[in-house]
Amino acid sequence: MTPPPELPTLTDDSEDDENLKLKERPSISIRMTIAISYALFFLLCVAITISxxxxxxxxxxxxxxxxxxxxxxxxxxxxxxxxxxxxxxxxxxxxxxxxxxxxxxxxxxxxxxxxxxxxxxxxxxxxxxxxxxxxxxxxxxxxxxxxxxxxxxxxxxxxxxxxxxxxxxxxxxxxxxxxxxxxxxxxVPFYFISGLLVLIMIFVIYLTQNLMVTLKRFMDYTKRIGEGDFSPIVPAKKFKDEFTKLAEAFNTMIRELNHKHSILLESHKLRAIGTLVAGVAHELNNPLNNTLLTAEMLKEDLTVLSDTEKIEMIDDMINETVRSQVIVKGLLDFARESETTIKPLKIEKIVSEAIRLVANQVKMAMVKLKTNFEDNLPGIYGDEQLLKQVFVNLIINALDVLPPGGEVCVDIHKNKNSDFVVVEVEDNGPGIPEHIQSRIFEPFFTTKGQSKGTGLGLSVSKGIIRKLGGYMHLKRSSESGTIFMVSLPAIESPSEMMSKK
Amino acid sequence: MSKSLEVLLLDDEPIVGRRLKPALDKIGCHVEIFENPIEAVARIDEKEFDIVVTDIRMEKMNGMQVFEHVKKKWPRTKVIIITGYAKMELAREAMEKGIFDFIAKPFRPDDLRQIIARAAQALGTPIDLTLIKD
Incomplete structure (x- = not known):
């Protein structure tokens, strides 16, 4: 079985260990290297003079x-x-x-x-x-x-x-x-000077090479952190130097960012809840209306109604109340605050629940939502709520750009060439303009305007998927529509595990 | 009482029709109920109703589309829209377009009866709401 991906915990003590790891190395600082080199040059000059x-x-x-x-x-x-x-x-x-x-x-x-x-x-x-x-x-x-x-x-x-x-x-x-x-x-002085030149060149090349490589590494770190990977920096070299302090500072920053990110995740969830609440409120009005009308009529006609009719009306009220309860429960499950827990999940179940949550929005937007799930899909590792959030977000994004009569298609299949389960959310909307396609995953980038979007949806979603070892990207966007693709590492299928036993 | 008020009630929630039909019958309306907007529109094409009450949010066709259809076919017919929840801009838009009134879910049977009575008044065939109490 594939090992579960590292848990994206909110508070992480292991990062202190990482800083310890950074510190617990013999130190050859750049300053020392330069000092030693200067000493060497000085000795050489003294040698030239003496000779x-x-x-x-x-x-x-x-x-x-x-x-x-x-x-x-x-x-x-x-x-x-x-x-x-x-x-x-x-x-x-x-x-x-x-x-x-x-x-x-x-x-x-x-x-x-x-x-x-x-x-x-x-x-x-x-x-x-x-x-x-x-x-x-x-x-x-x-x-x-x-x-x-x-x-x-x-x-x-x-x-x-x-x-x-x-x-x-x-x-x-x-x-x-x-x-x-x-x-x-x-x-003799010429020989010495040539030797010195060669030495200085070697030293400069070594130092710049060393600096460039390390700087490149730190640039990669920032890129990685920017993409939402908040795993701490581990020692890359045998000796510690000035960059160790920088790495420690980075780790502190990563920890802070991780903390902020978890808050961001929460606010992003709240945003999704806010969107869903509008739909739920709308949807709740139907069973409420049915219950109210039925109760009013039952009261009004209490004396003239037959027992069968009364029972029928009471049953209606019970059923409509239960219907309200189901609607509220779906939202509550989504909104419930909980620790992130990574466990084996059925992706089709998560996606179905996400679709159920946005059913009202779909109805309000007068959009058709089609699903196409492959049979015998392997499981995946993930956090139920976070994943639901990703798919709710993708579908709501599609709804935002679709005119009445538009279509959203959610497709789940196993990638034939790799051990990934792929979810594709496709819409036949106007597409994302080419010049902003590269920016849509940036935090706070939004086309919806301040009142409608925070610009966090896609960036937070990508962060969630990255943490689970998966990938999220824009597969295609043109005038005929847009496809977002989410790939998550598959757990070996149960039948394979059985045959191994 | 003179000729009864012809009312078409369209809502994809079956209970709405089931409860409102007897409620409106009592104030002297003749009510036809529909759950499917396509069928309702077909019926509207056949017959001139005095009042059309329609839900705004339905899957195949929305209340505004039903209204546009009625307005084209029977300009005299009063249209009352049922909405999921009150939205000012929708109300304003509805009024501007010539919708008689709108009513937000959840509502009581009497709320709709009041509106229908006003519509009847506007049509010149007033109805007596005190009838209900009998």
Whole structure:
């Protein structure tokens, strides 16, 4: 069996539970998300600054060091120049030795850094060449008087050449490293900024996406509430945020609306009762008139009437009184205040009772009312009074637009393709103008004028049907007439239930 | 008493005719009762009644339509309308159109007899209501 739809209760404690459900979630507020993102951006900026500062200070050291290496190269070149001058012109060799010693001092003072740049091996061979050159230079000085320099000079040239080229290479290498570093120092901020841009974009997209999706959800809520679905909002995300407060406010509003709606339902019912009362009063006048005429004549002719005639007249009075009672009872049943109770119902019975209630209006409007009920209709879930109200309303609406001689046809059938029972109320009236067709279910929309309609009939009716899990819509409206369609979920037919057992 | 007043009484409630026929007979009316307006109109076509009393609200044809029919056929005939309940605009409209009077349900036999007596007066054939007391 289909489960009964949720009861449309007037006061609902479960909504407080819903708000609890909303609250009982870990919270990641939008504010926090933004704060965290800002913190991240700040850290990134700090990182950029520190890294720039770091690169610049390294560059500073490097440039300082470049001077040292330049000095080193100059000293070596000077040593070689004086060596050559000595050999060519016989100038003093001490100058060459002095420059070489200076170069050696520079090398040993910065050995650590130079080793790092050149590598241990090259540094070692460089120092070796320098030492060997130094040795040869000393030897040259020693052999000055003897003139036996032929063995020394080639070696001196070889070691000197090696020493100079190695130093040149080293300086070149160091310059290259500085150039690379400069290049990097130029590029790093760009990398960081691009990274930051990407991050900001991702963050903005995430945030707007998140906001848009949530806003869309809330728009759907308002639409749903507008259509009369007053079920509370349940948590949609794992974490609560600023929208949770909004959802809580919505739930409070929904509860209030639900309460107001129940009052609206009541006033709408009163309106229907008011309409029906006019017809009932009219209808009551007939049995009252019959009773009054009969009683008067019985009194007037008491002495001349036969017993049979008297009995006949008394019976008439009894029957007419009972007839009055039936008329009043129908209205009382409809007007009786009662809690909404959803239970299995026979739709054809509800519709028949609604038709009986409006019988007087039908008669007054001089309209024909035809019914066409399919056999073996499945049951439905619903509240008897609310449903009667819907159908009374639909029929009265039809009567309002029909000229004398018009026709209303109420048709009930089971939808072949779905488990719905469909009630169609058709009239052959002038139809609803196309430009207002989309608005007829809006609350307070009326074409009847202030005195005749509240504009609540269709909107309240639609709300009632929606609550029962059904649908109500305008199936067709043209110059040849209008059909309103109400579909309600069917309970499985009794025979099906029997066969299951 | 001279010639009796010819009255046609039309109401789709059978008890109305059953009770009013003897009540009007007493004041010297000759009453024909109908429940079906179509039949009543057919009868009106055949015979000129002095007074037609008709219910306003009936299924096939309403009292106003019956009145229009009578007015066309027999301009002299007085038409009295029975209504379910008194409605000022209806009363005004009825009077303007030339309906003699109307009477709202529920009414007593005497109320109708008073109106019929006035109609008889207007027709020039007054009736004596004191007859009832006998």
């Amino acid at each position: 720039s500062f770091w690169t610049i200070s390294i560059l500073e050291d490097k440039i300082k060091f470049l001077e040292i290496t330049d000095n080193y190269l100059v000293e070596i070149q000077q040593a070689r120049r004086f060596e050559k001058n000595y050999l060519l012109y016989g100038t003093n060799l001490d100058d060459a030795l002095e420059h070489l010693t200076n170069a050696k001092k520079i090398l040993s003072a910065n050995s650590k850094t130079i080793k790092k740049i050149m590598g241990e091996k090259i540094f070692q061979s460089n120092s070796d060449y320098m030492q060997k050159y130094h040795d040869q230079l000393l030897k040259l000085g020693g052999e000055k008087k003897t003139g036996k320099i032929d063995d020394i000079v080639p070696l001196l040239r070889q070691y000197g050449g090696e020493m100079v080229s190695s130093a040149e290479e080293f300086v070149k290498k160091e310059r290259g490293s500085v150039a690379r570093m400069l290049m990097m120092a130029k590029r």
